[in-house]
Amino acid sequence: MAASRRPRSQARPQGRPLASAPGASRDALLDAAASLFGERGVAGTTTAQIAARAGVTAAMVHYHFKGREALLDALVEERIGPLMAFVWGPMDASEPIPRLVEGLVQRLLEGPGSQPWLPPLWVREVLSEGGQLRERVLARLPMAKVEALGTALAKAQTRGEVNPDLEPRLFVLSILGLTMLPLATARVWGRLPGTAGLDASAVSRHALALLSAGLRPSRRSR
Amino acid sequence: MAASRRPRSQARPQGRPLASAPGASRDALLDAAASLFGERGVAGTTTAQIAARAGVTAAMVHYHFKGREALLDALVEERIGPLMAFVWGPMDASEPIPRLVEGLVQRLLEGPGSQPWLPPLWVREVLSEGGQLRERVLARLPMAKVEALGTALAKAQTRGEVNPDLEPRLFVLSILGLTMLPLATARVWGRLPGTAGLDASAVSRHALALLSAGLRPSRRSR
Amino acid sequence: MAASRRPRSQARPQGRPLASAPGASRDALLDAAASLFGERGVAGTTTAQIAARAGVTAAMVHYHFKGREALLDALVEERIGPLMAFVWGPMDASEPIPRLVEGLVQRLLEGPGSQPWLPPLWVREVLSEGGQLRERVLARLPMAKVEALGTALAKAQTRGEVNPDLEPRLFVLSILGLTMLPLATARVWGRLPGTAGLDASAVSRHALALLSAGLRPSRRSR
Amino acid sequence: MAASRRPRSQARPQGRPLASAPGASRDALLDAAASLFGERGVAGTTTAQIAARAGVTAAMVHYHFKGREALLDALVEERIGPLMAFVWGPMDASEPIPRLVEGLVQRLLEGPGSQPWLPPLWVREVLSEGGQLRERVLARLPMAKVEALGTALAKAQTRGEVNPDLEPRLFVLSILGLTMLPLATARVWGRLPGTAGLDASAVSRHALALLSAGLRPSRRSR
DNA sequence: TATGAATGAGTCTTCATTCAT
């Protein structure tokens, strides 16, 4: 997925044999922060650990960013923001609900789901109460799109096209709970016997099966 | 919910007016830890904060428990364990799938869902990779029951009674994603306009609507 | 050696079936303190450890003694003091030097040397600079006797009866260095191969051999 | 004494006026630790005290060394080790016993004896049971040399060249007891009247007088 | 850009001491 790829490699100016590309260690710090935050959570990660994984000293965190808080800002802005845009940007609320949901799930898996660090980070630091990225991320969330999905769902329910027992305002959360949550726990769940083969596509198939069947109005209510 | 109530209080021998019941501050520490962990996460909570909320000094954490780690052990053992037992204990894998799922969801909401601190704690510290209670909780999880649910689901699929596109091994996670996750984010989601009224019963209704419809085999496949 | 024996056993009043004799736990605390101080040093021993070895709680240290410092006072007074008296009391400075030294060494081994805790305690907390019992012990040391030994030695040197190259003021220290020090390091030295059988009597023989030969005036100087 | 001198200072590259030499505060911490350990013992010295004497904050102890234990390791390695090598390295077990002993005593006084902190540290933390440096130091002690001295002594006894009543295995301890012990107690002993002038050379003369006379076979036994 | 040295505030933990029972 292109949204989160760093321009470094393609934009590297040919010519002087740079020891390292400009911005390289800044990017490395953001990468290191993302992966460590995914593994241990924001509160459980020190700036020294981030720097070590990036191959520099802790002082560099304060050179490239103003401090720890600014690093979080940059992470949301430059790494998480593009992924949110990738998911919600293409959504067209005028499409039929099933297609709409299918598109969202597919993009969730292709975008955020392709970054191993994002699902745990999202579940822990955005969805969980008191998450350290919650404020920052919520401020950048395309609320209009999110609400439009709810509205479209409610209208479809009044038209009898969608299971009327669903709660439109909880529907977005259900999608996240059926996609990001399983991805966030992948390694945990791998403990259960016979769960070795559960990858992103399995999660995708399962979520879509449950959602598409769950959205359909029941036979009786027809 | 009875499972998490401590029997000590009712067993308190009436007679001398005790300054405070025996074990009172120990319990207060566990309560304080639970609520703070729910609010800020384990890594984001200091022992001093726990002690302060319990109304004692930080040294008491080391008096009643041997240290921070032992406090986590006690929390899992005495506060979370009973809730897991409450949820999984009554499950009878020989019941029909819809009833089985309904029972689980109901008990999840009645037990863990009734403790404001548990859903965020569960999502953050158990389900998330690197969660600080993951190991401890997983060790106490009734794995046999969890697997029995998956097996029952798979068999029902071969009998054509359940949506064959679902992945049995992901089903438990789906239940958690549709119950604990929305509860964990309740206050976050309360930001969206018109979500003030979303309480545990709304979550329950929505989850059951999605699950029961989603479990049903599609008309075509019949 | 009788000086350090606690009167408890022989003085126990027959009659009431006491759960424990009066003063029992006080004595137990002093014993525990002595042995722990010998093993780990004063600074390395907590009151809780002392209490635990004595089979009581730490609060008892403050019941029987006013506090940690008072415990040290009592230890010096009741356990170390009698041993010092046992060693120095019988010394008669008018005796010939060899007999005098022999008596001291013998009593050092019989008294202090019979208590496993004393030699390390003495070396560490009395002889070593900054030792925590130094002040207390030195205040009780029979200085007159100690100086009398030095004086007797100096006089014997002028009479040509004793090696004139010795320094009388260092002689007491030499005796301690040849008796208490080896006893204090017994277990350490046990590391060397073939040192298993080195007990108090071996130390005594060696020290006396070195001292008596060392005191004799050399043939040339006669 | 050269053995303990750090080569860093002489290797300092002349040129820019350095605010402080590289490794300066690390060395200062080791120096401070050594002197404080000599004065108060290891258990009686806090890292804050060490840092204060070195003129830095306590955090620096954890910056330069990984922690208190590692500081002890470094102290043994960099400060005590060279002194042990200085004492034992030149020892040649084939020399006649008197010369051998004389050399050891001389080097003990010139090396370890020249560092005011070492004798008390050695007596308290190496020789005393439970001493906090015992394990570390003993692991670095040139055991072969120590044993060679005992063997040489035993052989000389069978040849009738040495007092046969001495115990070869205790002889090393006797040397330490006659050199390190008086030095360790120097300030204590200074309390006695007329001991002001007792310095290292007095200790050396006294110890050699006692040892050389004590080693000689008695006239009768010849 | 990048580092090593340094720090102050804060965290967990230990400990002697107190006190009601």
Next chain:
DNA sequence: CATGAATGAAGACTCATTCAT
């Protein structure tokens, strides 16, 4: 006599941050 509960002060250690080089 003895204990359990509780505390304040101090211990080792961590960490984000600063700064001269």
